[in-house]
Amino acid sequence: MAPLGYFFLLCALEQALGSYPIWWSLAIGPQYSSLATQPILCASIPGLVPKQLRFCRNYVEIMPSVAEGVKISIQECQHQFRGRRWNCTTVNGSLAIFGPVLDKATRESAFVHAIASAGVAFAVTRSCAEGAAAICGCSNRHQGSPGEGWKWGGCSEDIEFGGMVSREFADARENRPDARSAMNRHNNEAGRQAIAGQARLKCKCHGLSGSCEVKTCWRAQPDFRAVGDALKDKYDSASEMAVERHREARGWVETLRPRHARFKAPTERDLVYFDASPDFCEPDARTGSFGTRGRACNASSAGIDGCDLLCCGRGHDARTERRRDKCRCVFHWCCYVSCQECPRLYDVHTCK
Template sequence: MLRLMSSVAVIFCAGFTVLVDGSSWWSLAMNPLLIPEAYIIGGQPLCSQLTGLSTGQRKLCQLYQDHMQFIGAGAQTGISECQHQFGQRRWNCSTVDNSSVFGRVLHTGSRETAFTFAISAAGVVNAVSRACREGELSSCGCSRAARPKDLPRDWLWGGCGDNLNYGYRFSKEFVDAREREKTFAKGSVESARLLMNLHNNEAGRRIASDLAHVSCKCHGVSGSCSLKTCWLQIADFRRVGDALKEKYDSAAAMKLNSRGKLVQVHSKFNSPTSNDLVYIEPSPDYCIENKTSGSLGTQGRLCNKTSEGMDGCALMCCGRGYDQYKVQLVERCHCKFHWCCYVRCKRCSRTVDQFVCK
């Protein structure tokens, strides 16, 4: 059970910044201090060297220092999945530098920001849950989830499963700490953004939790599978990314009502659930570079001439047209397996057409 000591009180800070100079706990994904080989407790305190942590997150770091490399791993998983899901779109989830990660784009309460908060929170759930199972953390171990009611009676329950309960709760404490430390005037734009961030963090965690499944291993003579041992296992993160991408496509536009609550702009639609993504501002124009909004534009991006989708030159280049280039690719080919035990390949070159947005 996750117990946070009384020293981890909620700290309220005056003023509002979504990201201070772009700094965020997401920068842990690229922090060399959290590379396992470099992770050493002692000397200069680790938590004082990590940038991007809020006051509450720094206190959690001090109490759960061994968790930090998995927080970083979860952030990196979220960033990588975001870049996979949006790789062929105008906004491709590009990182800007080691301190800002996503740059000024996240200063806008858009649906892209909603997805980024959700996928990052989900990444922490998965990383911490798996670390518990593997015995990497001192405060948790294998899952103690209850036996599913529909599991056949003769199947054993209690294999060492991913500790999803702990991963969910630690993600909630750590990821939400930055938002919960802020205080704003009721009804302000800043308070709407705070509620939006907390909602999307929770949506990411719930999707990661809902997609966890029962995994089993057979026992018996000659693979007879006369007995099975089963446990709870987190889903492959690609499934989490796919599910959240669907939530992004159907994200609900929200606004603050007179009581300071987020309500749907279009009341004729069903209200979003805790598993849905929400946003409060329209997306920036990602077609052209805009340093104020953080848009990198699509000039110089590769596009697919034959595609009618978002990766197609018509949509990717926003009507500006594209240039065609001949590019020589060198790749491995004619690979053969040699006993024992290596593969030897030749190197082949071929000329291909590439299309780049003007």
């Protein structure tokens, strides 16, 4: 039996972290890149619940892909929000890699859960198609009959398997009967649907001199940038929900319903939230806001990346920077390009 003090420590940790999926920290640091050859590392990944730990031990060869999926989701999040007050900043040296910003059930939390779930599904699917794991590979579940002039061939990516891995691993912690778990499950699934909904055919021509008399086609994932773009659109149109509490046989259960009845109810592909976001204008340790002072802004834009909105009305500073850029590039046969470096002046605007 564990010492009583250890039990209270675990309880305090669980309360402090709430539903925060600190397993996202497996994307930080090189120590998890060798998961496939060192199964013992499963036990060292912080924040795994028992179901995730069992999954890791049973499918350790795809865990590097899970880590890669979290990495690409963080990169995509930072790309999508690069011009916004909250720019998906990560916190060094913290298991909660986004800091307290995800403690609340906001639009930002909804997007991060969706993109992380999508990232895991995407990376696992791609890894399987590349033959990196023995337990998965190409899909033989074709969608419909071949069309005129083409036939099924190549390696159709097993999007269903990638989605299953994401569902089993990313959703494992979201099993509590509270509103936040319900929200996280919904947004995780919306992330996976962003991939499945944009799957497309890729084809290769066959015939004399590239005549394309016959094409072989296979089912492929979209580019992950397209997934990020789709989820960013869902973030902008996310549905605000209200929390309802009712009693069932297993006890009190919280569910979500649309806060505004005049709006269409969200589908499984929409993002949902129920807490208002902070304005992210000033640093605030409680909300995880870093503020926008010193951030570069676009003086010619009237959008959120413009100096008026990004700087929250505080104004901005302007300066000129001299940079050296490649110029007068020449292609040499065969086969390289040579360039000179030319000085160039840039106007730089930063928030006060």
